[in-house]
Amino acid sequence: MSGGDTVSQPLLQVSDLHxxxxxxxxxxxxxxxxxxxxxAGEAVGLVGESGSGxxxxxxxxxxxxxxxxxxxxxxxxxxxxxxxxxxxxQLNKIRGPKIAMIFQEPMSALNPxxxxxxxxxxxxxxxxxxxxxxxxERALELMRRVGIPDPERRFRSFPHEFxxxxxxxxxxxxxxxxxPSLILCDEPTTALDVTIQDQILRLLxxxxxxxxxxxxxxxxxxxxxxxxxxxxxxxxxGRIVERGSVQGVLTEPCHPYTxxxxxxxxxxxxxxxxxxxxxxxxxxLVSPPAGCRFHPRCKFAEEDCTVTEPPLRLLDAGHATACLxxxxxxxxxxxEGADR
Amino acid sequence: MxxxxxxxxxxxxxxxxxxxxxxxxxxxLAVSFSIxxxxxxxxxxxxxxxxxxxxxxxxxxRGEALALVGESGSGxxxxxxxxAGLQRPDRGAIRLDGNVLxxxxxHADQRKIQMVFQDPYSSLNPxxxxxxxxxxxxxxxxxxxxxxxxxxxxxxLGLVGLSEEAVHAYPRQFSGGQRQRVxxxxxxxxxxxxxxxxxPVSALDVSVQATILxxxxxxxxxxxxxxxxxxxNLAVVRHLCDRVAVMYLGRIIEEAPTETLFASPxxxxxxxxxxxxxxxxxxxxxxxxxxxxxxxxPLRIPAGCRFRTRCPIxxxxxxxEDPELAAATSDPSHRAACHFAFGTVPPPHPADPAPxxxxxxxxxxxxxxxxx
Numbered sequence: 072m073s074g075g076d077t078v079s080q081p082l083l084q085v086s087d088l089h090x091x092x093x094x095x096x097x098x099x100x101x102x103x104x105x106x107x108x109x110x111a112g113e114a115v116g117l118v119g120e121s122g123s124g125x126x127x128x129x130x131x132x133x134x135x136x137x138x139x140x141x142x143x144x145x146x147x148x149x150x151x152x153x154x155x156x157x158x159x160x161q162l163n164k165i166r167g168p169k170i171a172m173i174f175q176e177p178m179s180a181l182n183p184x185x186x187x188x189x190x191x192x193x194x195x196x197x198x199x200x201x202x203x204x205x206x207x208e209r210a211l212e213l214m215r216r217v218g219i220p221d222p223e224r225r226f227r228s229f230p231h232e233f234x235x236x237x238x239x240x241x242x243x244x245x246x247x248x249x250x251p252s253l254i255l256c257d258e259p260t261t262a263l264d265v266t267i268q269d270q271i272l273r274l275l276x277x278x279x280x281x282x283x284x285x286x287x288x289x290x291x292x293x294x295x296x297x298x299x300x301x302x303x304x305x306x307x308x309g310r311i312v313e314r315g316s317v318q319g320v321l322t323e324p325c326h327p328y329t330x331x332x333x334x335x336x337x338x339x340x341x342x343x344x345x346x347x348x349x350x351x352x353x354x355x356l357v358s359p360p361a362g363c364r365f366h367p368r369c370k371f372a373e374e375d376c377t378v379t380e381p382p383l384r385l386l387d388a389g390h391a392t393a394c395l396x397x398x399x400x401x402x403x404x405x406x407e408g409a410d411r
Numbered sequence: 412m413x414x415x416x417x418x419x420x421x422x423x424x425x426x427x428x429x430x431x432x433x434x435x436x437x438x439x440l441a442v443s444f445s446i447x448x449x450x451x452x453x454x455x456x457x458x459x460x461x462x463x464x465x466x467x468x469x470x471x472x473r474g475e476a477l478a479l480v481g482e483s484g485s486g487x488x489x490x491x492x493x494x495a496g497l498q499r500p501d502r503g504a505i506r507l508d509g510n511v512l513x514x515x516x517x518h519a520d521q522r523k524i525q526m527v528f529q530d531p532y533s534s535l536n537p538x539x540x541x542x543x544x545x546x547x548x549x550x551x552x553x554x555x556x557x558x559x560x561x562x563x564x565x566x567x568l569g570l571v572g573l574s575e576e577a578v579h580a581y582p583r584q585f586s587g588g589q590r591q592r593v594x595x596x597x598x599x600x601x602x603x604x605x606x607x608x609x610x611p612v613s614a615l616d617v618s619v620q621a622t623i624l625x626x627x628x629x630x631x632x633x634x635x636x637x638x639x640x641x642x643x644n645l646a647v648v649r650h651l652c653d654r655v656a657v658m659y660l661g662r663i664i665e666e667a668p669t670e671t672l673f674a675s676p677x678x679x680x681x682x683x684x685x686x687x688x689x690x691x692x693x694x695x696x697x698x699x700x701x702x703x704x705x706x707x708x709p710l711r712i713p714a715g716c717r718f719r720t721r722c723p724i725x726x727x728x729x730x731x732e733d734p735e736l737a738a739a740t741s742d743p744s745h746r747a748a749c750h751f752a753f754g755t756v757p758p759p760h761p762a763d764p765a766p767x768x769x770x771x772x773x774x775x776x777x778x779x780x781x782x783x
Contacts, residue, residue: 120616234705264482265643266702269687277698291617294689321691335621339646339673339688345628346650348621352586 080151082285083109083132083253088145090127090136097357101127101140103309106383107287109253109302114279114286116296116317118332119306122353125289128306129255131155132287133170134162149253168198171246175258177238181230187241188214188226194248213244217274236267240274247278253285260295272298293332297321302389305329308354308364311383315390323401325392327369330400363395371399432509434473434637435494435524435605439466440503442489446710458710463489464500465661465712468736471605476631476638478648478669480684481658484709487641488609490658494639495526495607507604522552525603529610531590535582541568541593542578548600563600570633571596572626588619592626599630609641624651645688649673654744657681660709660717663736665752667745677745677752680718716750723759724751 090102102124109115119125130136132147134154147154149169154162166172174180182190191213192206201209207226214222217240230238239259246254256275260268276299279286288300296303297317304314305328313326324330331349351368354360360367366376375395383393394400442464446452452459464486471477479487492498494505496516505512512520528534536544545564549555555563565575571592582590591611598606608627612620628651630636642648648655649669656666657678665678676682683702704721707713713720719729728750736748751757 120618236705264706265645266482266683266687266700267705268689269702270700272689273698273700292689293617294691297691298689318692332617333691335618337621337624337644337646337650338691339649339685340690342649346621346625348625349618352588352619353616 081108082111082113082150083107083287084146084148085128085132086146086148088128088131088147089143090124090131090140091143092127092137092140094139094357099356100309100359101356102131103356103359104145105306105309105311107304107311109285109287111252111285112279112283113302114276114288114300115302115304116300117287117289117304117306118291118293118296120291120353122308122356123306124309124356125306126257129172129257129287129289133166133172133255135172164198167194167251168249169251170253170255171249171251172255172257173239173242173246173259175261177235177242178230180242181238183230186227186229187233191241191244191248194245198249209248210244213248214241216247216278217241217244218270219244234267235263236270239263239267239271243271243275243278247282247284250282251284253287254279256286256288258290259288261290261292268295275299293321293336305332308359309356310364310393312365312393313391314383316388319388319390323390323404325386325390325397325400326365326394327371327400328365330403331368363393365394371396433470434508435469435471436506436509437467437469437494438504438506439468440464440490440493440505441466441501442486442493442498443501461709462661462712463709464493466503467658467661467663469494469656469663471637471639473604474635474637475654476640476652478640478642478652478655479658480642480645480648480655482643482684482706484660484706485658486661486709487658491526491607491609491639491641494605495524496521497526518552522554522601523604525598525601525606527591527594527598527606527608527611530614531582531587531594532614534594535590535597537582540579540581541573541596544593544597545600548597552601554601567596567600570599570630572622586619587615588622591615591623595623595626595630599634599636605637605639607639607641610643611640612647613642613644620647627651645673645685657684660706660712662717662748664718664749665747666736667742667747671742671745677739677747678718678749679722679724681747683721683723716748718749724757725760726750726757 085107088105092099117125191210195201195206303317303320334347362377366372381393385391444461481487665681686701716729719725734748739745739753
């Protein structure tokens with residue numbers, strides 16, 4: 072998703088990715104033709120509700136899919152090399168030094184019986200060929216960078232002795248330990264309180280800016296994306312329905328689902344008389360509706376929406392939508408703006 | 412969205428003539444839990460009693476929607492459970508319509524305060540149909556005559572926007588939003604005077620949250636319901652409530668009408684909390700977080716003002732004196748527990764590089780003022 076005029080090859084290029092999960096009710100098409108580009112130094116937000124396939128996309132990039140899920144088509148190119156073709160040992164050479172991941176629940180992602188310092192030092196020892204002392208020094212430096220107070224003492228602590236926010240700082244330190252070019256974040260602040268979330272988001276934004284690391288940030292929370300990312304892709308029922316710059320998508324949503332998301336969340340600065348909910352619930356991914364997958368919940372839906380599956384088409388500078396009647400979103404925004 | 416049958420008494424409507432005075436009044440309410448063994452705690456010089464709610468005064472006027480906000484561990488849910496009679500307080504009194512509620516409440520008293528829980532997946536009995544659930548409730552509490560149970564159930568389902576077929580369905584057949592509607596119908600079935608909703612939308616998807624918030628808003632308008640909403644989401648609170656009480660480590664530290672609180676928060680914690688909300692239009696270019704540090708453990712509450720360890724304007728007095736929740740002279744409805752809430756505010760400390768507090772490893776307690 073590099074902005075229009077960049078010629079250089081993107082750092083990460085996901086093209087036409089399909090992930091299927093075998094379940095008792097049939098084959099769930101969790102990710103159904105997702106294409107995504109991340110340029111060097113860019114932060115891309117991937118937003119959607121539960122079941123939209125955003126986490127599966129992220130896991131497929133790193134080859135971390137659950138055993139019942141598999142990539143059935145598509146490519147994940149990192150600097151031109153296809154990660155979906157790599158075996159276990161080759162992927163392990165990518166995980167850490169090239170791509171790192173930050174999970175939602177640091178308590179279940181960290182090793183509970185290993186000291187925090189050793190967990191941070193493990194990566195540099197394995198991937199960067201550092202000896203124990205060098206790795207320990209690097210771990211201390213990282214702990215200082217992510218704002219863990221008193222790192223010399225905390226080095227020998229266990230994860231359970233840390234608060235939720237501090238554990239997430241440890242996760243960030245581990246992710247940064249081998250200087251990856253890309254960090255994948257799966258709802259890293261969802262389990263945190265709002266003041267701690269604010270601290271972690273600012274920390275992530277600063278560290279990525281300083282080190283030029285790219286970021287793919289998965290969340291269900293639109294305002295959180297606005298804090299960290301420059302680019303945004305909205306997922307619905309396994310597909311990307313809209314993408315563009317964060318500013319562009321949030322101020323001028325060109326897909327009724329994005330418009331619905333923006334308007335269904337109460338805004339703390341501009342309270343509205345009543346919230347506009349999206350009627351209905353997300354479709355089953357075993358047998359999704361024909362045509363546009365959002366049409367049963369869409370108030371702009373026409374006859375053609377039930378037949379044609381709308382492709383993601385480019386509107387202007389990097390802003391793309393998969394809606395046949397996106398003008399209606401803009402019209403509605405305009406009339407609403409005039410009413411104010 | 413909700414269709415209210417015309418001409419019948421609305422379920423949940425208050426039938427008794429409203430007396431004067433607040434609907435609910437809690438004074439000096441405290442709830443604590445003991446953690447682990449007292450002996451081991453003493454050997455380690457630790458506190459083993461967790462003061463979840465530590466002396467709270469709260470009044471709720473009839474018909475108003477009051478929000479209780481705070482971070483996890485602030486005691487907001489415990490306070491709500493104590494008000495609903497699900498948690499026995501250590502001390503303090505809860506008055507409903509001026510009458511003190513005893514620790515063991517009568518059925519009639521239980522009826523008056525009903526609760527909606529956060530997770531509609533675990534708060535409904537999976538082996539009862541919606542009809543079975545409501546019928547049982549109505550019979551036990553004798554809400555309506557036996558021959559009216561069926562029609563009243565249908566009316567309740569209509570009120571929360573569910574179809575009549577829902578009577579025969581089990582909770583597993585519903586989506587999260589619909590389950591939360593069932594939970595609301597169950598709470599309203601007893602015609603409560605106060606509905607306590609503990610994070611009613613935080614387990615739901617964003618697009619579904621709005622339908623439940625709109626439902627609560629409609630119910631307030633239709634039934635004149637009194638609502639106590641517990642939430643960590645300040646946007647939800649601003650949307651739904653008339654008045655807000657902010658909790659920090661078991662105490663209410665600021666209380667004001669919603670618009671006053673959002674326009675001019677007086678307590679440094681409230682100010683930080685409001686600044687920490689992620690905005691749609693804002694990118695974090697300023698690296699300084701709104702509130703630094705982690706909240707201290709409720710087992711080791713700082714002496715003096717509880718917020719001083721994270722406060723940007725803390726002064727020596729904050730360590731010595733615990734500020735009272737005091738009203739502004741110009742506006743008695745606005746109360747804050749800060750020495751500098753309504754007077755001259757000392758300048759903020761220069762940017763402090765080290766985040767102050769964090770959970771200490773077990774056994775390393777004691778270098779901080781411990782509340783006796």
